[in-house]
Amino acid sequence: MNRLAQIFVKESILVPVVAIILGLVTGAVAMLAGGFDPLLAYQSLLKKVFGDLYNFGETIRQITPLIFTGLSVAFAFRTGLFNIGAEGQFIMGMVASVYVGVMVDLPFYLHAPLALIAGALAGGLWGAIAGWLKAFRGVHEVITTIMLNWTALYFCNYILNTFLVPKGQQRSEEIKETAYISVQWLSEMFGNARLHWGTLLALVAAVVFYVLLWKTKTGFELRAVGFNPHASEYAGMNVNRNVINAMLIGGLFAGLGGACEVLGVFHYQAILSAMPGYGFDGIAVALIGGNTAIGVILGAILFGVLTYGAAGMNFGAGVPVELIRVVIASVIFFVAAHGIVKYILKPLLSRKKEKEVL
Amino acid sequence: MKKFLSLLSAATLSLSLLLSGCGTGNTTQPAENGGNAQQPAPSEGGQAEKAQLRVGMVTDVGGINDNSFNQSAWEGLQQLEKDLGVTVRALESTGDSQYIPNLNQFVKDGWDLTWGIGFLMGDHVKQVATENPDAKLAIIDAVVEAPNVASVVFKEHEGSFLVGVVAALMSKSDKVGFVGGMDIPVIKRFEAGFKAGVKAAKPDMKVVTIYTGAFDKPDLGKSAASQIYGQGADIIFHASGQTGDGVFNEARARKDKGEDVWVIGVDKDQSLTFGKEITLTSMVKRVDEAVYRVSKDLAEGKWEGGKPVALGLKENGVGLPETSKETVPEEILKKVEEFKEKIIAGEITVPEEPTE
Numbered sequence: 001m002n003r004l005a006q007i008f009v010k011e012s013i014l015v016p017v018v019a020i021i022l023g024l025v026t027g028a029v030a031m032l033a034g035g036f037d038p039l040l041a042y043q044s045l046l047k048k049v050f051g052d053l054y055n056f057g058e059t060i061r062q063i064t065p066l067i068f069t070g071l072s073v074a075f076a077f078r079t080g081l082f083n084i085g086a087e088g089q090f091i092m093g094m095v096a097s098v099y100v101g102v103m104v105d106l107p108f109y110l111h112a113p114l115a116l117i118a119g120a121l122a123g124g125l126w127g128a129i130a131g132w133l134k135a136f137r138g139v140h141e142v143i144t145t146i147m148l149n150w151t152a153l154y155f156c157n158y159i160l161n162t163f164l165v166p167k168g169q170q171r172s173e174e175i176k177e178t179a180y181i182s183v184q185w186l187s188e189m190f191g192n193a194r195l196h197w198g199t200l201l202a203l204v205a206a207v208v209f210y211v212l213l214w215k216t217k218t219g220f221e222l223r224a225v226g227f228n229p230h231a232s233e234y235a236g237m238n239v240n241r242n243v244i245n246a247m248l249i250g251g252l253f254a255g256l257g258g259a260c261e262v263l264g265v266f267h268y269q270a271i272l273s274a275m276p277g278y279g280f281d282g283i284a285v286a287l288i289g290g291n292t293a294i295g296v297i298l299g300a301i302l303f304g305v306l307t308y309g310a311a312g313m314n315f316g317a318g319v320p321v322e323l324i325r326v327v328i329a330s331v332i333f334f335v336a337a338h339g340i341v342k343y344i345l346k347p348l349l350s351r352k353k354e355k356e357v358l
Numbered sequence: 359m360k361k362f363l364s365l366l367s368a369a370t371l372s373l374s375l376l377l378s379g380c381g382t383g384n385t386t387q388p389a390e391n392g393g394n395a396q397q398p399a400p401s402e403g404g405q406a407e408k409a410q411l412r413v414g415m416v417t418d419v420g421g422i423n424d425n426s427f428n429q430s431a432w433e434g435l436q437q438l439e440k441d442l443g444v445t446v447r448a449l450e451s452t453g454d455s456q457y458i459p460n461l462n463q464f465v466k467d468g469w470d471l472t473w474g475i476g477f478l479m480g481d482h483v484k485q486v487a488t489e490n491p492d493a494k495l496a497i498i499d500a501v502v503e504a505p506n507v508a509s510v511v512f513k514e515h516e517g518s519f520l521v522g523v524v525a526a527l528m529s530k531s532d533k534v535g536f537v538g539g540m541d542i543p544v545i546k547r548f549e550a551g552f553k554a555g556v557k558a559a560k561p562d563m564k565v566v567t568i569y570t571g572a573f574d575k576p577d578l579g580k581s582a583a584s585q586i587y588g589q590g591a592d593i594i595f596h597a598s599g600q601t602g603d604g605v606f607n608e609a610r611a612r613k614d615k616g617e618d619v620w621v622i623g624v625d626k627d628q629s630l631t632f633g634k635e636i637t638l639t640s641m642v643k644r645v646d647e648a649v650y651r652v653s654k655d656l657a658e659g660k661w662e663g664g665k666p667v668a669l670g671l672k673e674n675g676v677g678l679p680e681t682s683k684e685t686v687p688e689e690i691l692k693k694v695e696e697f698k699e700k701i702i703a704g705e706i707t708v709p710e711e712p713t714e
């Protein structure tokens with residue numbers, strides 16, 4: 001049994017690593033075909049991310065919302081639900097927290113927490129709508145969450161236009177300083193990179209994710225429903241309630257991510273002409289991370305580094321943004337299609353096993 | 359477990375190698391920059407000194423191939439590179455959160471001038487300029503009040519007035535259309551000027567206006583155009599960046615079916631991109647000229663930050679392209695020229711905000 005677990009751990013690390021390498025190689029081929037130097041490109045990517053403190057700080061800023069949305073998608077996935085709606089929940093979190101941030105007057109020890117809670121709740125309730133529709137009306141959550149994304153986008157723009165945006169502007173007023181969750185001294189240390197408490201919150205959220213799913217009765221039920229809803233129901237669990245709970249908690253994570261982005265990074269909310277994309281990237285992050293807490297953090301780091309470093313590739317090696325998307329996409333492709341990776345690895349692994357037997 | 363550990367250590371080893379590799383690459387870089395930054399601003403010096411000058415630009419979400427002002431700005435910089443041997447580079451932004459890091463990429467790297475292209479970047483340019491008082495920045499389409507920022511705005515309403523006149527005189531129906539990107543002051547100036555121009559030439563003419571809310575959504579532009587043409591208008595003036603590509607698509611589709619529709623382009627001479635069969639004329643904003651001029655001023659030591667510059671018909675900052683001669687009859691162009699003289703002379707004041 002011990003040995004089995006060992007192999008499982010080893011493989012589960014090996015497969016994503018190989019997938020990432022395969023993705024990078026495919027990206028390199030694409031760059032070569034486009035007439036760019038892939039080595040220089042990857043070098044400038046690393047230089048962009050690790051080259052100086054400012055950019056390193058900004059990379060952390062980029063990673064933070066991805067942890068939140070990754071957790072959101074992963075949480076629902078553990079209950080057998082495919083939450084494509086992290087995007088919409090994220091947007092709802094943004095708009096709720098910016099509303100509280102601008103409209104409410106409170107001392108800082110109440111204002112910032114209240115804005116965060118408002119964001120989380122808005123995201124959670126937005127997710128719960130899809131959960132409710134699934135539980136009591138049987139509407140598939142993929143359909144509803146996709147539709148709710150658009151609803152959230154335009155609802156958010158409506159709220160902004162009606163209440164928060166001064167005339168002739170395309171963004172809301174600044175939130176009050178009492179609602180900031182930026183860490184001034186840390187930002188200054190990192191050359192004014194926009195660092196904020198949200199990063200810490202994201203890590204805490206990952207711990208909560210783990211404890212809730214694996215150490216509590218609720219979590220056991222949630223996972224049981226994910227494995228087999230019929231068996232769970234037979235065992236006396238309330239499947240419908242668990243579906244709603246899963247979407248609610250998933251939405252909380254995404255909403256909190258949106259709140260942190262507003263309160264920590266922008267301090268305002270621009271009218272969105274398109275979705276910010278963190279929720280969709282969260283799907284990839286959850287996928288890369290195998291829907292585990294640690295995996296999501298690692299996946300978010302990979303994704304954040306690639307996305308943020310992309311500007312470095314553009315700057316240092318002249319690789320156009322479109323081609324960088326190809327690199328990122330091929331990494332996701334190989335992580336998602338890990339069957340291919342396993343197929344490639346199989347001969348290697350089996351040879352190793354033979355040796356072990358001998 | 360042992361195996362796992364060895365794998366882990368191998369991984370860390372290779373990673374640290376990689377990192378140290380990039381670390382060394384990095385140490386040489388700041389030295390170069392330092393040397394560059396310390397160099398005094400080239401006054402009336404020789405070519406060699408000017409060659410050291412580095413000018414960067416950051417696009418907004420439209421990207422560098424937007425057939426619009428980002429592309430125009432980039433062409434201005436490329437011209438600068440050709441003429442003065444200045445090093446130029448552009449960074450494309452894919453989202454709101456990237457403006458500041460992209461601007462900082464140039465600023466922290468010690469580039470001599472960093473352009474932010476577009477109204478959307480106003481706050482970000484301001485923030486970066488305040489944080490780095492020694493850096494020089496410049497912005498198009500917005501006024502940033504900081505001593506180290508050169509702001510260039512255009513009197514779009516004046517140029518739009520002229521294309522409004524063209525649209526009114528060329529239209530065979532009683533309606534023309536306007537497709538806007540976001541509902542922001544710059545675009546409002548286009549709308550106001552266009553409407554005033556139409557009214558000046560034909561007081562009874564109606565203008566159908568649609569704001570798509572985006573500069574990067576050709577599909578929205580196409581549906582907006584379809585709506586306006588569907589209401590009986592035959593000429594659309596668009597001021598919507600890449601969204602306008604959709605307007606041209608719709609016009610092309612209708613033209614192929616035999617309908618007599620036109621589009622008036624914006625920012626650049628768009629007949630060069632979309633063809634003279636559908637492009638009646640364009641409200642050209644000489645973003646390239648502005649970028650070129652301000653950057654050249656820097657190269658010649660005549661840099662002036664903190665003072666916003668507004669370029670209108672008089673300064674040749676806006677206007678119609680030469681190619682319009684092939685699509686617009688001469689007597690109409692003569693009429694346009696008359697209006698132009700009147701605006702320059704101050705006999706007509708074009709409103710900056712739509713009156714309705």
